[in-house]
Amino acid sequence: MGSPSKMRKRVLMIAFHFPPLVGTSGIERTLRFARHLPEFGWEPEVLTVHPRAYDALGDTSSVPADLRVHRAQAFDAARHLAVAGRYPGFLARPDRWNSWRFAAVPLGLLVIRRFRPHVVWSTYPIATAHAIGATLARRTERPWVADFRDPMAQDGYPPDPVTWQQFARIEAHALRHARRSVFVTDGAARTYRARYPDAADRVRVIENGYDEESFAGLDAPRAAPQHDARIVIVHSGIVYPSERDPTALFAALRDLRDAGRLRPADVLVRFRASVHDALLHDLADRYGVREFVDVAPRVPYRDALAELVAADGLLVLQAANCNEQVPAKLYEYLRARRPILGLADPAGDTAGVMRRAGIRHIAALEDANAIARELADFVRDVRAGAVQLPDAAFVRDASRRERTAELARVFDEALDAH
Numbered sequence: 001m002g003s004p005s006k007m008r009k010r011v012l013m014i015a016f017h018f019p020p021l022v023g024t025s026g027i028e029r030t031l032r033f034a035r036h037l038p039e040f041g042w043e044p045e046v047l048t049v050h051p052r053a054y055d056a057l058g059d060t061s062s063v064p065a066d067l068r069v070h071r072a073q074a075f076d077a078a079r080h081l082a083v084a085g086r087y088p089g090f091l092a093r094p095d096r097w098n099s100w101r102f103a104a105v106p107l108g109l110l111v112i113r114r115f116r117p118h119v120v121w122s123t124y125p126i127a128t129a130h131a132i133g134a135t136l137a138r139r140t141e142r143p144w145v146a147d148f149r150d151p152m153a154q155d156g157y158p159p160d161p162v163t164w165q166q167f168a169r170i171e172a173h174a175l176r177h178a179r180r181s182v183f184v185t186d187g188a189a190r191t192y193r194a195r196y197p198d199a200a201d202r203v204r205v206i207e208n209g210y211d212e213e214s215f216a217g218l219d220a221p222r223a224a225p226q227h228d229a230r231i232v233i234v235h236s237g238i239v240y241p242s243e244r245d246p247t248a249l250f251a252a253l254r255d256l257r258d259a260g261r262l263r264p265a266d267v268l269v270r271f272r273a274s275v276h277d278a279l280l281h282d283l284a285d286r287y288g289v290r291e292f293v294d295v296a297p298r299v300p301y302r303d304a305l306a307e308l309v310a311a312d313g314l315l316v317l318q319a320a321n322c323n324e325q326v327p328a329k330l331y332e333y334l335r336a337r338r339p340i341l342g343l344a345d346p347a348g349d350t351a352g353v354m355r356r357a358g359i360r361h362i363a364a365l366e367d368a369n370a371i372a373r374e375l376a377d378f379v380r381d382v383r384a385g386a387v388q389l390p391d392a393a394f395v396r397d398a399s400r401r402e403r404t405a406e407l408a409r410v411f412d413e414a415l416d417a418h
């Protein structure tokens with residue numbers, strides 16, 4: 001392979017989530033790493049899937065023109081391999097895109113033979129990506145860095161026992177054989193250091209972040225809302241029925257209305273691109289708070305960021321069953337520099353990031369009484385211009401560029417490790 005110190009270092013990045021896929025923040029982690037890595041001495045190429053594997057397509061305009069992207073055939077078992085809506089379970093283990101590895105491994109070997117990367121990097125939550133990364137690293141004797149955007153085998157997840165066993169095997173192999181395993185929260189890193197003590201010194205944390213270029217031209221001076229103006233609080237992104245269950249929020253809105261502490265003219269909670277719109281409409285009707293809620297469709301990414309910057313407040317949802325995870329969207333919220341209402345377990349990593357950023361309006365997502373108190377105080381403080389905005393220094397350090405500098409250091413460590 002030659003001496004990396006005398007040549008530009010190269011990395012093959014294996015990622016399922018990549019443009020033209022739209023609708024998930026996981027795209028941004030790989031895309032922005034690939035964009036910024038050359039600045040830190042690493043030349044990337046990307047191995048991903050053919051666009052037919054995606055169920056929501058945009059364009060590839062955000063991909064750097066000089067980045068080589070290799071797309072292997074892959075089929076979604078639920079869409080491409082089902083008959084009358086049913087398909088054998090083995091076709092979707094460890095995930096619905098298991099077929100990807102059969103094309104990605106030979107294609108990856110060809111790419112490695114030509115590109116001669118010094119490091120192979122793969123990123124979960126599509127478990128097949130780690131299976132591909134492990135195979136390519138082993139067969140070509142390249143150092144492997146395994147990136148975990150979420151924990152893998154957890155209590156009760158995946159619910160299917162056979163899939164859970166496959167997840168457990170893949171994560172165990174990664175922790176034992178990858179030169180470095182990277183997690184996005186301190187809590188997840190602690191769990192995996194305890195679970196795999198022999199690998200503890202090879203575990204690193206690189207949090208998610210935001211891309212400064214995406215916000216170019218969106219910032220504008222903002223005054224506090226007028227005394228009688230309606231406060232608009234935005235949640236941007238998927239509302240998962242379990243991991244971001246907003247039921248207690250709707251109950252809190254009802255209780256505040258019934259107590260005469262909030263009127264529909266006071267506050268509107270807008271859910272943008274929730275995916276689970278029917279759930280939100282059902283909750284609004286069940287608690288009789290439809291006048292407080294706006295369920296809005298997906299908009300282009302840039303428009304979604306503009307909405308964050310223009311909002312009176314931003315809403316974070318994270319259940320206690322995700323205490324070792326932090327929504328990637330939170331970092332864009334922080335960069336928007338707007339008031340944030342955090343509905344997350346105070347003991348979890350999401351609340352921890354918010355507190356480090358100076359956010360103080362935090363209540364557990366499952367506690368309607370606590371939400372009612374915090375929501376009423378939040379609306380009052382927003383109207384008075386008294387909410388502390390995210391700390392500027394913390395926000396600056398959370399940029400994707402800074403995260404990429406951390407990743408480059410991890411690659412250097414992996415290359416130097418024996």
